[in-house]
Amino acid sequence: MGLKLMAELGLDGSGFQTGLARAEGLAHGVADGLKSFVIQGIGIYTVEQALAKTVETARELVETSERLGIGPEKLQVLRQAARESGVEMDMLARAFEKIDVAREKALSVGPEANQMRAAFAGLGIGMGQLRSTSAADLFTGPMRQQALTRSPEELGALFREMGVRNFGPFSRC
Amino acid sequence: MAKVTIIPEWAAAAAPEPVRIFGVQLRPLSLGLYRLLQRFGCGFVEAEETLVGVADLMLGILICSMRVDEFVEFASDPRSVKYLRRWGKRIRREIRADGGFSIYAKFGLFLHYLREGQRIPKYWEEGPQRESLGPCHWSQAVEVCLRSELGWTKEEVDETPLAKAITDYFQHAQRMGAVRLMTAEEEAQGEANARVMEALEAKLKEAKN
Numbered sequence: 001m002g003l004k005l006m007a008e009l010g011l012d013g014s015g016f017q018t019g020l021a022r023a024e025g026l027a028h029g030v031a032d033g034l035k036s037f038v039i040q041g042i043g044i045y046t047v048e049q050a051l052a053k054t055v056e057t058a059r060e061l062v063e064t065s066e067r068l069g070i071g072p073e074k075l076q077v078l079r080q081a082a083r084e085s086g087v088e089m090d091m092l093a094r095a096f097e098k099i100d101v102a103r104e105k106a107l108s109v110g111p112e113a114n115q116m117r118a119a120f121a122g123l124g125i126g127m128g129q130l131r132s133t134s135a136a137d138l139f140t141g142p143m144r145q146q147a148l149t150r151s152p153e154e155l156g157a158l159f160r161e162m163g164v165r166n167f168g169p170f171s172r173c
Numbered sequence: 174m175a176k177v178t179i180i181p182e183w184a185a186a187a188a189p190e191p192v193r194i195f196g197v198q199l200r201p202l203s204l205g206l207y208r209l210l211q212r213f214g215c216g217f218v219e220a221e222e223t224l225v226g227v228a229d230l231m232l233g234i235l236i237c238s239m240r241v242d243e244f245v246e247f248a249s250d251p252r253s254v255k256y257l258r259r260w261g262k263r264i265r266r267e268i269r270a271d272g273g274f275s276i277y278a279k280f281g282l283f284l285h286y287l288r289e290g291q292r293i294p295k296y297w298e299e300g301p302q303r304e305s306l307g308p309c310h311w312s313q314a315v316e317v318c319l320r321s322e323l324g325w326t327k328e329e330v331d332e333t334p335l336a337k338a339i340t341d342y343f344q345h346a347q348r349m350g351a352v353r354l355m356t357a358e359e360e361a362q363g364e365a366n367a368r369v370m371e372a373l374e375a376k377l378k379e380a381k382n
Binding site for chain 1: 213214227228229231232235248253254256257258260261264265268269271272273274275276277
């Protein structure tokens with residue numbers, strides 16, 4: 001079965017216009033009769049809304065992906081895991097930002113830095129990983145591994161030191 | 174009597190997991206539904222590489238949510254537009270409520286439903302090589318065999334899950350000595366071998382570079 005999904009939805013929205021034009025074309029009977037009947041029945045604005053929301057979601061995905069330093073594909077997997085665990089993606093994104101702040105602190109000098117390094121070390125993360133790994137990769141890599149073997153209370157205490165409160169739901173992601 | 178092997182994964186495909194898209198529960202894909210998808214030009218089942226759009230998706234969902242005779246009646250009834258209007262309203266509500274909505278995810282779900290519904294068991298060809306069936310589509314070959322050799326009725330062809338139809342077709346072919354279905358162990362061994370070959374190919378490529 002050969003198949004190529006329609007890929008005209010550009011992130012700048014220009015493709016969206018093309019998509020709309022095509023959808024309108026369908027509704028005006030340019031394409032097959034039954035398809036046209038179905039589209040007219042559910043309403044051309046339903047198709048418009050579906051395409052517009054898809055563009056909006058894609059834009060938001062790219063922005064979040066850039067902000068958190070995670071590839072869009074990985075972000076989508078994470079978002080699905082968060083959804084299934086009942087965690088809002090915004091909460092998870094804020095947690096990543098806090099982990100990034102804690103990482104910066106751990107890489108600096110002073111008593112607070114030592115405290116942060118100890119917290120990361122408690123999660124099995126050394127200085128090398130702190131220098132080279134993004135918060136999202138720390139979360140989906142070593143932190144996730146720790147979540148499989150340690151109690152939420154224990155993890156919660158370490159995360160609180162990094163400024164991430166209410167860690168409980170994240171451990172299920 | 175020859176031992177008939179049913180591959181567990183394949184047996185599970187004969188009673189597929191229910192799929193729901195835009196609030197509509199899809200029936201297990203059957204030969205009858207597959208033919209309707211083809212008849213009404215749903216791009217998802219085109220043999221050639223095809224562009225599919227929202228209209229293909231909506232039509233596909235509608236067809237696969239009904240019995241064959243129900244859909245034929247639906248398609249010729251002007252009152253169906255009322256149902257479509259209600260469905261459109263339901264879809265818009267879902268789009269508004271879903272923060273991460275993507276039409277591509279729905280395409281993916283429908284594609285997954287189609288692929289799961291027409292999975293072919295792994296087998297070895299046995300006996301002398303047979304001539305090609307010519308221009309006959311595989312679904313037609315399966316239907317002819319089911320009706321003429323196994324006595325299936327039109328109703329059974331239209332409504333029985335396609336996965337079950339393909340299983341019966343292949344088991345008949347096995348009884349006739351044309352193929353031998355792989356056991357679960359043989360399939361697992363085959364997959365392990367394929368992984369080893371992939372790893373080997375990757376290493377060879379790496380060495381070349």
